[in-house]
Amino acid sequence: MKSLVSIREGGLASWAFRLGAAALVAGLVLWIPTSAGGGLISTAIEALTLMSAAMALNLILGYTGQISIGHSAFLGIGAYTTGIFVSRWGFSPWLTFPIAFAIAFVVGVIVSFPASRIKGVYLALVTLSLGLVFPQLLTWKKLSWLTGGGAGLPNKDSQLQTTGFNIGRKEGQMLHFEIFGWNPFGDLRRPDNKAAFWYWIAAGVAVIVYLVCRGVVKSRIGRSMIAIRDNETAAAVMGVNLVRTKAFVFGLSAGLCALPGCVVAIKIGSVSPEGITSLTVKGAITFLIVMVIGGAGSLWGPIVGAALYVFVTEKTGEWANDDAIPALIRPLFAWAKVPPGDGIFAILLILLMFVAPRGIVGLWNQYSSRIVRVLPRPAGAVGPAPMAAVAVSTITDSEGEHE
Amino acid sequence: MTLLKATGLSAGYGPVTVLQGLDLEVQQGEFVVMLGANGAGKTTTMRAISGLLSRQGHIEFEGVDITKASPDAIVRAGIAQVPQGRGTFPELSVEDNLHTGAFVRADAEGVRDDIARWLAVFPRLAERRHQRAGSLSGGEQQMLAIARALMSRPKLLLCDEPSLGLAPLITQELFSVLEGLHRDEGLSVLLVEQNANLAMHIASRVYLLETGRIVASGSAAELSADDSIRKAYLGF
Amino acid sequence: MALFFQRLVDGLSYGSVYALIALGLVIVYRGTGHLNFAQGEMALFCAYFVYQFGEWGIPIWPAMLLGMGVGFLLGSATEVTLIRPIARRSPFAVFIVTIGLFTFLNWLDGAIWGNQQLPNSGVGSEQLTYPSLFPNDPQDQWLPFGVSIRYERVGILVLVLVLTGLLFLLFNKTKFGLSMRAVASNSESAKLSGIRTNRVLMMSWGLAAAIGALGGVVQAGLNGNVNLGLMFTVFIYGSAAATLGGFDSPGGAVIGGLLIGVIENLASGYAPQWVGQEMKLGVAFIVILAVLLVKPSGLFGTAKVERV
Numbered sequence: 001m002k003s004l005v006s007i008r009e010g011g012l013a014s015w016a017f018r019l020g021a022a023a024l025v026a027g028l029v030l031w032i033p034t035s036a037g038g039g040l041i042s043t044a045i046e047a048l049t050l051m052s053a054a055m056a057l058n059l060i061l062g063y064t065g066q067i068s069i070g071h072s073a074f075l076g077i078g079a080y081t082t083g084i085f086v087s088r089w090g091f092s093p094w095l096t097f098p099i100a101f102a103i104a105f106v107v108g109v110i111v112s113f114p115a116s117r118i119k120g121v122y123l124a125l126v127t128l129s130l131g132l133v134f135p136q137l138l139t140w141k142k143l144s145w146l147t148g149g150g151a152g153l154p155n156k157d158s159q160l161q162t163t164g165f166n167i168g169r170k171e172g173q174m175l176h177f178e179i180f181g182w183n184p185f186g187d188l189r190r191p192d193n194k195a196a197f198w199y200w201i202a203a204g205v206a207v208i209v210y211l212v213c214r215g216v217v218k219s220r221i222g223r224s225m226i227a228i229r230d231n232e233t234a235a236a237v238m239g240v241n242l243v244r245t246k247a248f249v250f251g252l253s254a255g256l257c258a259l260p261g262c263v264v265a266i267k268i269g270s271v272s273p274e275g276i277t278s279l280t281v282k283g284a285i286t287f288l289i290v291m292v293i294g295g296a297g298s299l300w301g302p303i304v305g306a307a308l309y310v311f312v313t314e315k316t317g318e319w320a321n322d323d324a325i326p327a328l329i330r331p332l333f334a335w336a337k338v339p340p341g342d343g344i345f346a347i348l349l350i351l352l353m354f355v356a357p358r359g360i361v362g363l364w365n366q367y368s369s370r371i372v373r374v375l376p377r378p379a380g381a382v383g384p385a386p387m388a389a390v391a392v393s394t395i396t397d398s399e400g401e402h403e
Numbered sequence: 404m405t406l407l408k409a410t411g412l413s414a415g416y417g418p419v420t421v422l423q424g425l426d427l428e429v430q431q432g433e434f435v436v437m438l439g440a441n442g443a444g445k446t447t448t449m450r451a452i453s454g455l456l457s458r459q460g461h462i463e464f465e466g467v468d469i470t471k472a473s474p475d476a477i478v479r480a481g482i483a484q485v486p487q488g489r490g491t492f493p494e495l496s497v498e499d500n501l502h503t504g505a506f507v508r509a510d511a512e513g514v515r516d517d518i519a520r521w522l523a524v525f526p527r528l529a530e531r532r533h534q535r536a537g538s539l540s541g542g543e544q545q546m547l548a549i550a551r552a553l554m555s556r557p558k559l560l561l562c563d564e565p566s567l568g569l570a571p572l573i574t575q576e577l578f579s580v581l582e583g584l585h586r587d588e589g590l591s592v593l594l595v596e597q598n599a600n601l602a603m604h605i606a607s608r609v610y611l612l613e614t615g616r617i618v619a620s621g622s623a624a625e626l627s628a629d630d631s632i633r634k635a636y637l638g639f
Numbered sequence: 640m641a642l643f644f645q646r647l648v649d650g651l652s653y654g655s656v657y658a659l660i661a662l663g664l665v666i667v668y669r670g671t672g673h674l675n676f677a678q679g680e681m682a683l684f685c686a687y688f689v690y691q692f693g694e695w696g697i698p699i700w701p702a703m704l705l706g707m708g709v710g711f712l713l714g715s716a717t718e719v720t721l722i723r724p725i726a727r728r729s730p731f732a733v734f735i736v737t738i739g740l741f742t743f744l745n746w747l748d749g750a751i752w753g754n755q756q757l758p759n760s761g762v763g764s765e766q767l768t769y770p771s772l773f774p775n776d777p778q779d780q781w782l783p784f785g786v787s788i789r790y791e792r793v794g795i796l797v798l799v800l801v802l803t804g805l806l807f808l809l810f811n812k813t814k815f816g817l818s819m820r821a822v823a824s825n826s827e828s829a830k831l832s833g834i835r836t837n838r839v840l841m842m843s844w845g846l847a848a849a850i851g852a853l854g855g856v857v858q859a860g861l862n863g864n865v866n867l868g869l870m871f872t873v874f875i876y877g878s879a880a881a882t883l884g885g886f887d888s889p890g891g892a893v894i895g896g897l898l899i900g901v902i903e904n905l906a907s908g909y910a911p912q913w914v915g916q917e918m919k920l921g922v923a924f925i926v927i928l929a930v931l932l933v934k935p936s937g938l939f940g941t942a943k944v945e946r947v
Contacts, residue, residue: 067734118931120730121674125878126931129924132875136920142913281871285742292735336750343750346743353725353732353739453831478833486831492824494941503821506814507833555833 029203041195045267047310048202049260052209053278054291054302056257059213061288062296063222064249065229066115067124069284070131074104074254076279078261080138083271084146093266097205100262101255108254112247131281135273148272198267205259212256214299216249225249229297289345293352295359304360313341406431406559406591407452407482411460414451421447423615424460429559429593434585436602436623437595439612445595446487448612449563452593453477453484464559479507483557487564489544491551493537497528500536500547504554514554521550524580542573549577553584562594566601574601581605603627641785646908647901652792654900655799656861659854660870660877661884661892662806663847668886669823670843673722673730676737679874680744681717681848682855685710686865687748689856690757690769699770703856707849714848715841723840749867756866771860772798795857802850803893810889819843823887872920876903879923882930885940895938899926 032044057071081100085091091099111130115123138147216222224245227235236242264278265271277283286309294305317339336343356363405428412425421444429435439445451458454474462470464480472480483504492500501521505514522529525546531539536547545565552560562581566574582605584590595612596602603609603623611619611626619626660678667675675681685706692702717740725732758764773779773794780789810816821829822839829836858873859865880899884891903922930937 065731067731069738114928114932118935121734122882122931122935124674124676124734125875125882126924126927129875129879129920129927132872133918133920133924136918140918285738288735288738289742337753338746338749340746340750342742343746346739346741346746349739350721350736350743353728353736357728357732455827455830473835474830475833475835478831484831486828490825490828490831492821492828494824495820499817499820502817503829503832503834506818506821551832 032199041199043310043314045195045199045202045263047306048199048206049263049278050286050290050310051303051306052202052206052260052263053257053283053287054294054306055206055209055213055299056253056255056259057287058291058296058298058302059216059225059256060249060253062291062298062301063217063229064225064246066246066250067120068127068253069124069281069288070127070129070134071253071257071287072131072279072281072284073134074108074257075261075264075283076134076138076276077104077107077254078258079265079271079276079279080147080261081258082262082265083148088146093262097259097262100258104258105251105255108251109247111254112250113243115250116243116246128281128284131284135280138273198263201266202260202263205263209256209259210299210303212252216252217299221245221248226297289349293345293348293359295361297358298361298365301359301361308360309345312344313339316341316344404431405429405463406433406465407593408463409452409460412448412451412458412462413460414447414456414458416447416456421615422451422458425612425615425617427610427617427620429591431591432585432589433607434582434592434605435594435608435610436606437593437610437612438597438599438602439595440597442614443612444615445597445612446563447615449484449486449561449593449595452561453482475507478555478557481555481558482561483552483555483559484561485545485548485552485563485565487567489541489548491536491539491544491547493535495536496533497536497539497547498532500551501554504551507555517554517556521553525550542569542577545569545573545577549580557590559591559593562592564596565594566596566598574598578602578605642908643905644784644786645788646904648786648788648792650901650904651897652795652861652900653904654880654897655795656854656858656873656896657876657880657900658799658893658896659802659850659857660873661880661896662803662889663851663854664877664881665884665886665889665892666843666847666850668881669889670819671718671722671726671840673726673733674737674878675844675847676734677717677740677744678847678851678877679855679870680741680748681710681713682851682858682873683865683867683870684713684744684748684855685848685852686855686859686869687752687757689852690752690766690859690865693770694758694765696765699772702770703772703853706856707852710848710850710852711845714851715845717848718841718844722844723837745867754867756864758864768863769859769865772857775860791860795861798853798857799893802853803890806889815839815842875920876900876923879927881937882927883937885937887941888937888939891937891939899923902926 032041053071053075056074057068060066060068078100081103082093082096085096085099086093111127114126118126137143140147217225224235224240227238227240228242228245232242261279264276268275273279278286290305290309291302292305293308294303295301352359356366358365407427407429409425409427412427413420413422415421425448427435427437427448437445437448447456450456452462454469454472454477458470460470461468464477464482467480469477469480492503495503498518501518502514505517508514522532527543528546528550531543536544539547549562549565560581565577565581569577578601581592581594585592585605594602594606603626606623609621609623609626610617619629660682663678663682664675667673667678688709689699689702689706692705693699697705721736721740722733725736753762755762758766758768760767771791773791775789775791779791780787782788808816810820818829818834818839819842821832821834822836822843826836829839854873854877855865855870858869862869876899877896880895881892882895883899884893884895899922903919906922907919
């Protein structure tokens with residue numbers, strides 16, 4: 001296959017590329033809260049939480065091949081942990097992050113035990129029922145002492161608003177966020193500063209989730225996961241402990257999925273079954289769609305997918321109202337009584353299974369090797385080879401293909 | 404007259420080509436045997452003829468080109484196969500298995516007669532007429548598979564390793580049934596086997612298949628006479 | 640005692656709808672080995688169509704048959720265009736496609752008919768409520784021993800039983816039914832017997848969708864209106880029923896559906912504190928889980944031995 005440019009792995013140019021890409025992403029991430037308007041920040045926060053949830057789902061579905069359409073329940077556990085612990089018992093919201101992770105982790109491990117005995121579509125049904133039952137559990141009268149029932153929290157029994165961080169001076173309202181005396185956000189009563197604050201929490205969570213996923217995927221456990229996905233029986237025969245691996249990954253996936261739930265709770269300021277769509281099955285399906293469109297089984301897939309999803313939904317959100325549609329495409333969508341966002345993604349998902357089953361990232365991997373090809377380091381070589389870092393080549397070479 | 408004729412037949416699974424341009428033919432009334440070791444391509448040949456794989460080259464049946472024909476058209480043309488591993492319908496009863504074999508036929512009377520006939524030829528099947536096919540023994544399932552294939556009154560019967568996994572006595576019984584049909588009714592048969600012994604006695608002609616190619620062909624006597632072939636392929 | 644009977648009858652009629660959805664799921668699964676995640680939404684789509692037919696003045700029974708026809712077309716078209724090409728790749732891809740279809744159909748319903756419940760005078764509907772297949776006025780009931788047995792509920796149950804009987808005849812006494820069973824049992828041998836397996840698959844999906852359409856219409860009739868969320872929970876109940884009965888047993892699907900309808904209704908009626916309205920789905924969830932852990936092949940299904 002012809003490429004325009006060949007680069008040696010580990011060489012100078014390879015590093016340059018990676019740093020360049022990282023700088024681009026970092027620049028975008030840094031730019032958003034500072035110069036963009038409130039609308040874009042809000043959209044970005046949505047994208048970041050969706051990214052985190054999709055990345056978490058990717059661990060168990062994309063990499064380990066266990067179908068789960070119930071991850072919305074874990075996000076809900078995260079949101080409600082924050083809601084309950086802060087408003088009923090006055091915990092600091094920061095503490096609720098690890099607590100939510102731990103609770104969701106345990107639930108995930110518990111779910112994994114029956115899941116080990118259930119295959120494929122049956123597992124999909126079980127997790128789907130879980131996802132459907134969770135919002136019902138929240139409104140269950142028997143649990144309303146904890147969950148606040150249908151109305152949610154905070155309610156008249158609560159001590160605090162969930163956005164009321166009680167670190168700092170006044171009760172109920174956090175005025176400043178100080179790190180070692182540095183106050184980067186200013187007065188948190190102002191909506192701009194609050195938005196930036198939430199943005200950074202969401203971004204922080206996304207980064208943490210990414211790093212954890214990356215660490216797991218590139219480790220031995222990651223290889224076990226992929227082995228399980230590709231052929232469970234073979235994996236077991238090769239010494240992978242199925243039950244333990246699945247338990248761990250399910251737990252981790254659940255725990256990580258709870259974190260964006262905490263972020264959502266903090267941002268909205270209250271938790272209720274109606275108020276947070278991401279904890280219903282619709283949310284779980286959205287995570288799935290985002291993950292598959294972006295590219296299941298790849299680290300950046302969920303990130304790309306989430307960004308695309310939020311962007312398109314945002315842009316087309318107004319299109320239920322005919323005037324908002326750009327005149328050129330009006331005939332396509334003017335007849336629809338609801339915004340076309342969901343329809344577009346549904347069609348995209350189906351098309352993708354025909355054309356690009358590995359999602360956008362898969363497509364990128366396929367076609368980017370036409371432009372840039374990274375030659376792997378020869379076995380035994382240590383360190384970069386600075387002199388021969390870049391070679392321009394138009395000769396077809398069947399060796400050295402790098403995905 | 405030439406019943407089946409294949410020239411330059413190639414077939415495989417995805418990127419792997421198993422058959423590398425075969426030439427073979429079956430004349431009317433012949434009992435042709437194809438011998439070959441595991442992996443030689445015997446089953447692939449059978450499946451290619453029956454249309455279960457995509458194939459390149461040329462296959463003709465009774466002078467009609469069936470290279471691109473669908474499996475059901477090939478059955479209608481008059482080729483029936485007893486697949487490797489029996490291929491019965493385990494959840495269906497013995498009787499329903501037979502009815503399925505006659506799927507392409509429209510004459511209900513004739514079908515009923517044929518069912519009675521085959522149950523008479525294989526009395527063990529008659530005893531288990533309403534039993535689920537999956538609960539039959541290996542030998543019984545093989546009988547059922549043969550009967551099912553014959554229900555369509557084929558002109559050419561393809562048999563893929565009928566002796567596989569069966570006790571010698573049963574195998575002999577089956578082969579004698581096939582031999583009887585060939586002798587008494589002129590049924591044309593193409594049979595593939597690993598077990599040379601049994602097959603050589605009945606065969607009109609033998610093909611030797613090795614890694615997707617025909618390496619020798621001739622009558623059973625001719626091949627047995629050739630020492631090197633005998634030792635290398637026929638094992639005696 | 641009267642109350643028990645009441646709840647039993649009501650449970651059976653809700654269970655009838657679950658049975659219909661479960662039947663569709665089982666027919667597809669038996670024939671093709673896939674779970675049609677979009678079964679509920681296909682049914683809903685047809686139910687919306689029947690509403691529309693009603694708006695155009697067509698009486699309910701012909702409208703329902705037309706709706707089943709729409710379902711048949713939808714199901715068979717889906718199999719040919721979406722499922723068959725993808726099935727070659729992987730079962731996971733098929734699953735994703737059915738999820739995509741699920742989302743698409745639901746969106747399409749909203750896009751065409753809006754997201755309020757219909758009929759709705761605010762939207763200019765001709766009809767007052769969604770038509771029911773059987774007499775539905777408040778006084779259309781028997782009142783033996785203080786139990787209210789509504790004609791509608793009995794009618795639905797009878798309809799489902801009749802349908803089940805017809806399907807039994809189709810599967811066991813017709814050549815086409817034999818071909819369906821053969822393809823489900825061993826698709827390659829079916830080809831070798833001269834059966835056009837592609838056609839059988841297509842018809843299986845069509846039949847399943849048509850049955851689902853009936854389920855959608857019945858559910859909408861029971862509900863009084865059709866809305867976007869009508870079939871979400873019904874789909875889960877139908878899946879629970881198919882799991883309970885055994886995914887390769889149509890009879891099991893029907894029995895499973897009726898059982899779950901009854902269990903759910905009795906549970907919520909007799910233990911309102913514990914189950915009530917909120918946790919009815921919890922019953923379905925527990926059923927699915929219990930069956931899959933104890934006897935995965937269900938009550939009437941055949942256990943498959945996994946060959947490595």
